[in-house]
Amino acid sequence: MNYLEMARLAASQGFFAQACFFSSQSAAKSLKGAVLELGVPTQACEQLRLKPLSRMATSTRYSNEAINCAAAVLVQVESWDSH
Numbered sequence: 001m002n003y004l005e006m007a008r009l010a011a012s013q014g015f016f017a018q019a020c021f022f023s024s025q026s027a028a029k030s031l032k033g034a035v036l037e038l039g040v041p042t043q044a045c046e047q048l049r050l051k052p053l054s055r056m057a058t059s060t061r062y063s064n065e066a067i068n069c070a071a072a073v074l075v076q077v078e079s080w081d082s083h
Contacts, residue, residue, distance in 0.1 A: 003029065004074060007067050016063040023066035024053045027073040034077045048073055 003026035011019035027050065034040050053069050 002026065004067070004070050007063075007070060011063045011067060019063040020053075020066045023063070023070035026070040027053050030074050030077045034080055038080055040080050048076060 003022045007019045007022035007026060010016070010022060031045055031048075035042065035045065050069065050073070053066055
């Protein structure tokens with residue numbers, strides 16, 4: 001099971017802090033992997049809206065926003081891979 005799936009599972013069971021944590025891990029690992037493997041310029045990462053995953057915004061009330069942000073990051077990383 002990947003981090004994004006764990007985030008969704010945690011949120012569905014009411015574990016919102018864990019959902020935020022796994023969302024953040026999903027996005028971070030995807031971005032790091034893409035930057036290293038694909039040689040993606042770091043400017044491409046700067047265009048992503050990652051505020052919902054920041055330490056200040058990972059309170060339990062933002063778990064759905066964190067999951068959506070992580071999912072958007074994965075979509076972006078996958079698009080880089082297809083080029």
